[in-house]
Amino acid sequence: MRLKKSLWMPAVIGLLAVASGGWLVQQSSEGNVYLKSRVFQDVMRVISDRYVDEIDPADLYDMAVEGMIEQLGDPHTAILRPEDYSQLRLTTTGNYGGLGIRIDQKDNWITVVQTLPNTPADRAGLQPGDRLIEVDGESMKGWTSEKAVSVLRGPKGAPVDLKISRVGVPEPIPVRIVRDDIHVDYVVAFVLEPGIGYIQQLQFSAQSANDIRGEIEDLRGQGMRALVLDLRNNPGGLLEEGVEVADIFLEDGSDVVETRSRIADQNDTYFGDRRPVESGMPVIVLVNRWSASASEIVAGALQDHDRALVLGDTTFGKGSVQTLYPLPGGNYLKITTAKWYTPSGRSIQRERDWSNGGAVVAHRGGAIEGAGASLEPPVFYTDAGREVVGGGGIIPDLVIQGEPLTDAELEFRKSLGDQLAAYSDAVFRFAAVYANKHPNLSPDFEVTQEMLDQLYDWIVGLDIEVERELYDSAKRVVVRELGIQLATVAFDDKVTLRRQLVLDRQLEVATELLRGGPSPKQLFALAETRKGEYQD
Structure with a gap:
């Protein structure tokens, strides 16, 4: 690949100079930049000295910088704090220091969804369905997944003390895990x-x-x-x-x-x-x-x-395109x-229109809207x-749109109302318990009627109101959801993905076209002739 540069390599530039307690700003040809910089400095000084509540001058500078960026109206331009930069490095390298678990908040507790093989969590015996109730002596009740991730990740070799709650075990289980390098496969x-x-x-x-x-x-x-x-x-x-x-x-x-x-x-x-x-x-x-x-x-x-x-x-x-520019204190400016x-x-x-929740602005042909x-x-x-x-x-x-739900399936979802999240959590916990009780489950397992009956009893036992008739009428999506959760807790990403691709209309159309189009040219011709049949 012939590239003139790397857009993600930090480039060292001077953004602002500080001297004699003030900002040195080059005066523009219009002659007003210097005046505006004086106004800025005076406002900063008066707020720092006279505002009713004491504010750290360093915080005022942070507010000013963040306000300046916010006025650009560009969600992709931002100041990256050291922790933000660490997350960016994870997404671009797939590597981080941590335990090797995938988590989610379920029923107000951080819950293990999956343990990655050959990781500290796997070696320590953590299981899908385990609730993380305490970390280093602090309760994790009500924690968001984001907060938990920020605490559980850390440098290789650093220990973390957890207490976990496991179905069927009456007392919390203490476990110490030493963080290691984790690689995420994308x-x-x-x-x-x-x-x-x-x-x-x-x-x-x-x-x-x-x-x-x-x-x-x-x-x-x-x-x-x-x-x-x-x-x-x-x-x-x-x-x-x-x-x-x-x-x-x-x-x-x-x-x-x-x-x-x-x-x-x-x-x-x-x-x-x-x-x-x-x-x-x-x-x-x-x-x-x-x-x-x-x-x-x-x-x-x-x-x-x-x-x-x-x-x-x-x-x-x-x-x-966003480019990273290093700033003092381990911060970076990510700018379009x-x-x-x-x-x-x-x-x-x-x-x-990012002031309107990111709504798409209707395109207007030509270089300038008018x-x-x-x-x-x-x-x-x-x-x-x-x-x-x-x-x-x-x-x-x-x-091609995704597979639509049937009227019965929509009615089932609608009937759950504000219990939908609790229902999804219940399916996951049932899958975790079922997988632990059936360690010889095959990757090509079938979701049987017996399993569906057990799941229904489990859900009702958790005081989630589900009409049996509606539950049975939505069997197709219930089978898919239970299959995905069982695959997630018991097997690797390939098995899970195969289950997720069930009822995938876009993939079904793609597969059908590839069966009939043995070359790129024939594939395009076949797609053109069948466009009316497939097109939504």
């Missing part, structure tokens, strides 16, 4: 059916491209002739890894994405520079409204070069510096001359 892959492989990419971290290359080689060894690349709910990550993943499928030298900015050194075009893994293999990319950032780079590049059929919902439209454009020239950025601007989104063309629509986000070649 790629899951398996053979869907003979000849068709499936890869889910959850986030673009530092090893994403290498991981996907390895999975493709492994799937090819199992007879894969076509591939589903699932980027749904993928929020993005590293730009370079998005480019590298697209490069896996594109011809050497293909342009992948362009960045445009008012800053000269932020204007770049990124090209692939490796031979594709398999240029003749038909590929379908699945996206939805939560596919963002690097996910959209991959989907847009493969669509514009006619390398993959894109299927699903219009993506989020996060087409802006450019926007991304696909090879055909489409802007990925989908304009939103009373006479067109409401029609611009049209662009792929290498093969296919029309693709701009206006923000990536609009799929086939827009």
Whole structure:
């Protein structure tokens, strides 16, 4: 991949200079910047000296900086505190120091959802369903998952003392766990059916491209002739890894994405520079409204070069580039510096009104919005001359909605009302207890009627009001939910993901198309002929 720079590498710049207790600000040609800086200093001084409540001057500076950033109206520009930067490093590297558990808040307690194999939590004997009731002598009742994560993570070798509550054990269990390095895998892959492989990419971290290359080689060894690349709910990550993943499928030298900015050194075009893994293999990319950032780079590049059929919902439209600049005290400024454009020239950025909860702003054609601007989104063309629509986000070649609930299933959900969260927690805890009682459960287990009857009795026993007739009428979704929870607590991510993909209409359509489209060209032709049949 030919890159001029790394957009995530911190660049050292001088943002503000402090001298003689004041800010040195270069006077602009208009002559008013110096005056405004004096006003700012005077306001800071008067508030610090005269405000009714004493305020630490350091806090005033923090407020001023955060207020300045807030006025930009850009949720992607922010000050990253050291703890925020640590979280960013996790999402871009997949590595952190911790226990190796996945947790969630259930019934007002932090609960173990899954223990990762060969981690401190696994070796200490923690089980799915265990409630974390105390950490280092402090009660965890009412804690959010975010607070628990911030406390449970820490440097390798540092111990943490827990007390856990386990179903069937009358007294809390004390356990000391020593933190270790934990790696999160963001790629899951398996053979869907003979000849068709499936890869889910959850986030673009530092090893994403290498991981996907390895999975493709492994799937090819199992007879894969076509591939589903699932980027749904993928929020993005590293730009370079998005480019590298697209490069896996594109011809050497293909342009992948362009960045445009008012800053000269932020204007770049990124090209692939490796031979594709398999240029003749038909590929379908699945996206939805939560596919963002690097996910959209991959989907847009493969669509514009006619390398993959894109299927699903219009993506989020996060087409802006953020650059990190180091600040004193271990802080960073994450600031938007450019926007991304696909090879055909489409802007990925989908304009939103962040003062209105992030609502999408209707696209207006033309460079400047105005009373006479067109409401029609611009049209662009792929290498093969296919029309693709701009206006923000990536609009799929086939827009396919998820599997709808039946009337009976909707009525069941509606009947739960404000008990829905308690119902979901009950299903999880039943699954955890069931899995512990059935250690020989097979990964291809079947959710039987006996299990459904036991689950119903469990739910009613927790004083959750569920009509048996409605429960039975929603059997399809109850079976799916119980299957997912059992797979989560008893098996690995592959088994869990297979259960999650049950009743997945988008995947069903993709699989059907790949069965009938043995080459990329034939796949596009087949999708075009069946668009009326599939299109929502």
